[in-house]
Amino acid sequence: MNSWDDLLAALPDLRAAALAIRDPLLSDVIALVETPAPTGHEEARADRLAARLTEAGADVGGVDEQRNVVAVLPGIEGARTLLVAAPLDALDIPDAQREVQLGRDELIGPFVGDNAIALAAMAALPTLLDRAQIRLRSNLLLIAAAGSLGRGNFAGLRHALASSRWTPALGWCLESVQLGRLNYAATGLVRGEIRCALPPDYDWAQYGASGTILPMADIIERMGRIPLSQRPLSTLVLGSIRGGISHSNIARETTLCFEARSESADELRRIRSAIEDIVEDAAARSGQQVSLDVAAWRDPGALDIGHPLVRRGRAILQALGISPMLYPTTSQLGALLDRGVPGITLGLTSGRRRSDLDEVDEAVSISALATGLTQLVAHLVAADLELTP
Amino acid sequence: MTATASSARPWDAERVARWLRDNTYHHSRFADLDRLVRLKREQGRTVSLCLPTLNEERTIGKEILLLRAELMQRHPLLDEIVVMDSGSTDHTREIAAEWGARVCLASEVLPGVESRRGKGENLWKALYQCEGDIIVYVDADIRNVHPRFAYALLGPLLERPDIEYVKAFYDRPIEVVPGVRTSGGGRVTELLVRPMFSLFVPELAALIQPLSGEYAARRSMLETLPFPIGYGVEVAHLLDIYHRRGLDALAQVDLDQRVHRNQPLDALGRMAFGILQVMFDRLHRYGHLAQRPPISSVMRQFSVHGEGGYQPVEYRLAEEERPPIITVPEYRARFGRPPPTPSEP
Structure with missing residues (x-):
């Protein structure tokens, strides 16, 4: 793959690879939702995720003292490191409510969209890249970051970035919803x-x-x-x-x-x-x-709207037939920008509250998830090969 | 099946203790799925998972997805997932097909045989539809389904050729005193089935949850068993296999928790009635009623000691009777009653 046009031409193949891992990915989403991970007590979910990443072939450093899971997929050259991060913790709810329902094209359950899909997608990246027959030149650093909610104040991600022996050149923060979001500014x-x-x-x-x-x-x-x-x-x-x-x-x-x-x-x-x-x-x-x-x-922070990450993001979304939504975010992006790591936040699928009054159950689209994963892999390949639209 | 003299063995505490130790497992023993896949391949076995359904749209999709992703795609332990539907009026069949199960409408299977409705009917017809050497039956209304619901039932069958039939049990209950918990099944089990087993077939009382809807068995055994079409099918299987092969052909696996719909009391009453019909039929066939063995006064329940140690707890519940009080002279004297004539009770 030598050019931007080559990348766009490969999008259908990337999507096919994403569709092929649909069932194991959704299985992981369900397992993650059903494993409690309240802020400050993410150990059980961290262990599950670490096992899954190890199984997928990543080098997993275990669960660190802040309860983060940090894993690396070594690149062919390893001169640069690309970072993908997703929040590990979720609001606590009674076990009796921790039930996921699977419809024909919807996954419904507590905090499915916030943020189990993002976490499972991050864990699926080694498998997805393998399925798409992509081997990155850069190292791929994967961080499932604890302490992202409430009083957590991104303590996990801040700690992981400060203590990692890899300095990411670029970073992507994953959020389950909404597909099309392209946050380059942190509120x-x-x-x-x-x-x-x-x-x-x-x-x-x-x-x-x-x-x-x-x-x-x-x-x-x-x-x-x-x-x-x-x-x-x-x-x-x-x-x-x-x-x-x-x-x-x-x-x-x-x-x-x-x-x-x-x-x-x-x-x-x-x-x-x-x-x-x-x-x-x-x-x-x-x-x-x-x-x-x-x-x-x-503190607020932002990339320049003309940064290659943002330009690529807009072009990839448009190539996938999705209108980019640019707005500031309160997601983990702030921790990256604070650390001087250029980054953006991406959404992976479309979702909604199960009902207007429901504060817990969320419904997300399954078919849109393949598009979200295609977008993510396209970003990684473009950054790895430094392709620009 | 011919009636024989009573073949129920008397309670042998040592034998039952050995069975509880050797044939009662915890699912964690079988968590190494690659090992199970290897055993399955070495034995050249095929495995079918059957999900009997009736209006299960809320749970069926998730159940199929999880079992298929983990036990077919990640670890090729199952060869097929078959949904045998009794005629759901919701979206059960569409959702099941969407998530990769082979869906059969029970009324369309074996059209030459008169169609009947009931869970046992579905399980019986599944033997015709499924192709595996081992059949795993899992209920479709489990809200906390996990791959262990299938692989842990397969484990004993793949490890031990002497085992024919593996039953699940779950919901390890709350500790009563430190280290010891009572254990048991649902209301029908504890109020009907276990007392009946304790009376007539005491060794079968060692099955913690004889009515659980999750079990796995070899086709070679299942194809020789009659299937009551209703709720009595599980009890019939246990009694028939026990009388043919003894307790050692059975095993049970602790699957920890299982969350499912709670049945209302009237539905449990109908279930109990169906089970009683089957029980009395089998007791008659196997000679327990004709021989009129002495009625046992020992009721056995089970407790869990620490991690995985199951022990019978015996209660002597002799239902002794007092004579009519009019036969007591003091009573007659106090109330001025004459002695009863011989024809009076």
Whole structure:
């Protein structure tokens, strides 16, 4: 394969290879969904994945102290290293809900799209390249990264990159959905928890005592009035709130989890500062213990839109008949860019929530997955041979 | 099949303990799939997996995909997967075909034979459709299906030529005291089948879950067995094989957990009725009723000790009777009753 046109001409063969590994790949997706991996406790899933990568012929360094799985497929020359990373952890759910259903062209189950397909696809790469009869000149470094969610703050991927003896020249972060996404910018974010608790000397006998929910409601109302810029784009997500145990008991503690995102580091600092002011003021006014715990902080970062990774990405998607979707992401890309590794985030298939109200079950397309895998292999071959459109 | 004198052997604690030790396995023993594939090839055996279905669209696709990907594509242990459908009205057959199973509608198999409905009917017709020397039957409603549901049942048959029939058991229960757990089957097993076995065929009470829908057997044995068309098929198999070949022809494998639909009580009642019919038929055939052996007063259940040690727990449950209280002089004196005449009970 000597040119970009050769690569495009080979896309149908790559797709055929992807279709040929469909069943083992889906089998791995199901096994991964059914193996719990809450952030900080990813060992069981890591062991399963390490076994699968070893079976596929990769050199697996085992599970490291951060519970990452790091594997390498040595290249013919090995002068450069290409990195593919996928998140290992998933939100925790009861075992009884951990069930996957297979329809004619849909895989339905808890967090199938976030992010079991990406993980299984990464583990399938050695088999897929073999099936497509592709041997890369570059080393292929595969990282299943623990600690990607919530307070994890990409601790796994950061650790793996810092401690690896390979320095990736380029990187791809995999997300299960949506096929067509081409994220070349990482949104900065601050992720935190505001905790409102009753003081030790709280007067329980006081008539009309309202506990911690009302002060938290006041905080939320004031957070809603923080100005958010449209350009650079900034957003504030109030993700969850918990507190209290019944209709009538006074809530002793209420916790709000939030995430502020911005394309600008200055904007992010301004939002964080505004939230800190609200928290301090609320503590002073209510006489309750109000605290802000910043669980994660990430600076924004981006490749130039003209970077070869982005140009290739657009051309490959268009050749596959898919319109590229370019937007900033909060995925693991930020950890790559922080480390100075040029990278992008790709989606592998199309998906949806099982229903509007369902926060756990996701449904993903099986047929679209072959296209997503074709895209990924085309990226690796193009980067390996330094082909440009 | 001809009726013979009672061939049930009396309870022999040592023999049953040996059987529990030698013929009861944990699935992890067979996790080296390459070894099983090698054994299968050396013996020149072929293996068919049969999934009997009736409206299983929720679980069938995943079950076929997992078993096919792991046991046909990654490790060529199975030669075919056959879905024998009783006439599903949902998308069971379409989904099964999509994921690579050979799908048969039971009513269209052996058209020259009068068609009947029932799980046993499907299993019987599967013998005609499947081509393997060994048949593995796995229920299609398993929500936590894993390749071990098939390969662990094949293991004993590939390792030991003396074993004819391998039964699954699962759901190793909660520890009651440290290191010891009670063990057992579902409601019909514990309320009907095990007490009946304890009374009439005590050695078979050592089967932890005699009604489990997952089992594997050699064609050479299955083709000689009658198949009740309904729920009694599993009990009939056990009784027939036991009376022909003894306990040593049977084995059981612990598959750990199995999550499936829970049957409502009325359905279990119908199941129990079908099983009772088959049981009494076999007890009559094998002479247990005619000989009227002494009714045993020992009920045997099983507990798990540590990892994999199964031990019978015996309960002496003699249902002794008191005479009518009117035969007691003190009673008659207190209430002024006359002595009963001889014709009164």
